[in-house]
Amino acid sequence: MVNDSNAESYLSPFSCSFCRGCFEHFLDGTYDFLNGFIASDGCLQPQRVYDNWKNYLKREDDFCYQFNTPRVYDEAALGMYRQELADLKHAVERWANYVTNDKLIEAIKVYNETRRLLRELYALRKGDAPLVTGEECLRITLASMSMRKDTFNELLSAFLEEARQREPITDYRARLMLIGSSCDSPEYLKIFEDKGGLFVTDVNCYGSRYLYDDVEIDEKDPLAGIARSYLARPVCGRMCNLHHELRDTILEMAKEYNVEGVVYTKMKNCDMWGGESFFLDDAIRDAGLSLLILEREEITANAGQVGIRAEAFVEMIETGGAD
Amino acid sequence: MNEERKEYWRWAESRWTNPEISDWQGRTITAGVDIGSTSTQAVILVDGELFAYSNMRTGSDSPESANHAMAWALEGTGMTLDDLQYTIGTGYGRVNVPFADKCITEITCHARGANRIYGPSVRTILDMGGQDCKAIHCDERGRVTSFMMNDKCAAGTGRGMEAIANLLGVDIGEIGDRSFQVEEEPKPVSSMCVVFAKAEVAALMRSGWSKEMVLAAYCRAMAIRVCKLLTRNKMEPDFAITGGIAKNKGVVKRIEEIMGVTALEPQGYDTQIAGALGAAIIAIDMLKKKRARGG
Known part of the structure; x- marks a missing residue:
């Protein structure tokens, strides 16, 4: 933009x-x-x-x-979320066509296949010599959210086959993780990757949200299954009683992907990810990870300014300056 | 009325050669060039010891600024560009140093430079440059552990101070002392945007404020702004200021008062050369690595 x-x-x-x-x-x-x-x-x-x-x-x-989405995870919120899903379903039915349980279950299976494939994609980034960059990975997850899932699954399957034959990436200087407000800008990640960083994972609405467990298939009440699976995910700063779970998810993922530095971007005026700092900053540093906190806007007009921070962050990790 | 208009903002350019080093041949010679938005410095080290430096204004052409700064640093030393065994470029123009072997950000370089200038105890560094400001935390070896930069705007930096010097007709080197010649510390100017601050300053002058009161108000506003940056990063008592504003007592003393710390003394070094000095020190490590690889 x-x-x-x-x-x-x-x-x-x-x-x-x-x-x-x-x-x-x-x-x-x-x-x-x-x-x-x-x-x-x-x-x-x-x-x-x-x-x-x-x-x-x-x-x-x-x-x-x-x-309407709940901001806590408990029984009452689950009931409310289930009802909201039912209301949405009825609204779609009034506008288009009936959404039967069979259709819902079929769609959940297709989406779960997307999740399985995306987990495979992320697995390609775990080792010392990853096969895909963060920028490329974000482009792929963005595609998963803007096209038919069945078509996407076919394309991603083909991509994974091709990617496994690639030359691995070995010339990076620091393994990075992106967290924070929604980031749908592969160009933003590229700024860091051009400076020698390599994003190997993320906790980002447009990235790893599909990595979480499959949506359970509740044959009798598929909407209840969707509600349970979606609401329990510690993925969003809006959840008032899942702050510690979100923190733990970030730290576990950083460990699993051998992350050295966390890039925490906060969209300007974002209350939720701004406030999340209270729960995250010290925990990330205490885990021995370097942390760079940056304010971001959707318009990437300050690529040069981000670039110098990115370069200095990579140097900081490279010289082992983290506490 | 042909009298030339005085440029109050113009700070003194300088160069220096170490009189104690004359036998530099056959020794390790490294250099750092820091091309900032406002000033450029070139530093030459002989076996890690400060041999010569220059400090001048950045022109409109970064490569030319680097060439000029290095030529001035080399002037009268008998040394030439060919004698430099490893050079690192830093600052905003770091990629435009024609004779550099590598470029490294000024954040990394300032931390290493401050470690030399202020000693290994320094942990929190405030680099107040021409058009940005950085709060840096480092370890005992001058390695960066965290940093934070001001966002987007040049407010509260050297360029803003230059604009105020010109507006008030006060030599930039006198601002610090004159800002304390007030009976009572006035409230800080409310706007830190240089353009708006200039308008506010003009209004204060019209309302009868003395130049000293305005300078005190501007220095305090600048100090408050950078203290917020320091607080957001990691503030420790072993604290030092680098960059041109470190020479302005009016800002430094007010930062000390607000933060409740005393800034470390620069041990005879010019605070403006911190970035270039750090680059020249890092160049020693790079040269060793290069030689180890057989380069």
Whole structure:
């Protein structure tokens, strides 16, 4: 994204630039191929996008829906989440076609196959000589979220076969992990990788979220299975009673992938990942990992400034300066 | 009215040669060149000892600035560019040093330079440069353990101070002393954006503030801003300031007061050469590695 000035007329410059970017693409026609938009209230900002999107809907019969997501994990929240999924299902049925249990179970199986393949993709990054860069991996996971999963599964299977025959990457200087606010910008990762860093894993909405356990198939009530699987994942800073689980997930993943440095990006004005610092910063340093905290905006206009921080961070890891 | 207009911001360029080193032939000679946004330094070491340096303003052409700075450092020493066995470029223009063997960021170099200038006890370093500011934490060998830089804006850096010097017509070297010639410390200027701060300063002057009061208010605002950066990184009592602003007592004393620490003394070194000095020290390690590889 290079410009979000149109969206700034609707959403304050003090809002999340990722959300502004989404609305900019609605305004500039990039998203005209979409027939529907579902916003979740994981944080406040997508709600404002929903308000504007609904108000300026381009075609009368387009689908526009606000999905409410719990911010705690407990029995009551599970019930509420299950109900929200049922409401969404009914809304989709009113707009398009019936969503039967059989169709849901079939879709869960296809999605679980995506998860299995993405786990294989991430496994290619574990060893001393990884086969894919972080930038490439993010491009692949982004594709998984913007195309039909069955088509994606075929393409990823072919890619994995090809990738296993590649020359491994051995000329990197530091093994990095990306955490923090949603990052859908492979270019951002490339800034670090051009400076000698190599992202080997992440805890990022657009990256490793599919790595978690398969969604359980509840034959009688597939929506309940989806609710249980999704809500228990310690993947999002919005979950008020899963902070320690999120921290542990990050540390375990760092260990599993032999990470040396964590790049913690916070979207400017992101309350959730901004506040998560309280739970994460010391824990990451105490685990012997180097930590770089950077504020980010969806528009990568300061690549040079990020570059110098990236280069210095790689040097810091390389010279063994971490505590 | 042909009188040339005085440039109050213009700080003194300088060069120095170590009178105690004359027999440099056959010894290990390394160099560092730090091309910053505002100033450029070239440092030459002989067997790790400071042999010569220059400190001058960065021009519009980075390679030319590097050439000029090194030529001035070499001037009168009998040494030539060919005698430099390993050179490291650092600073914003690090990739534009034509005769460098390698480039390394100024963050890494400043930590190593500060380790030499202030001694191995230094842990927290504040590098106040021309257009950015960095809080660096390092270990006893000058290796960076964490760092933080100001984001996006040049506010609260040397360039801002230069703009205020020009606006008030006060020589930049006098700002520190004059900022203490006030009966009572005024409130800091509220805007740190250089453009807005200049407007605010003009308004304060119109309302009857003396130049000294304005300087005190600006130095305090700058100190408050960089102290936030220090607090966000890792602040330890063994604290030192590098870069041009380290020469401005008006800012340094106020930082000390706010943070409750006393900045370490630079042991006779020019604080502006920290980056280039660190680069020249790292160049010694690089040269050893190169020789070990048979290069």
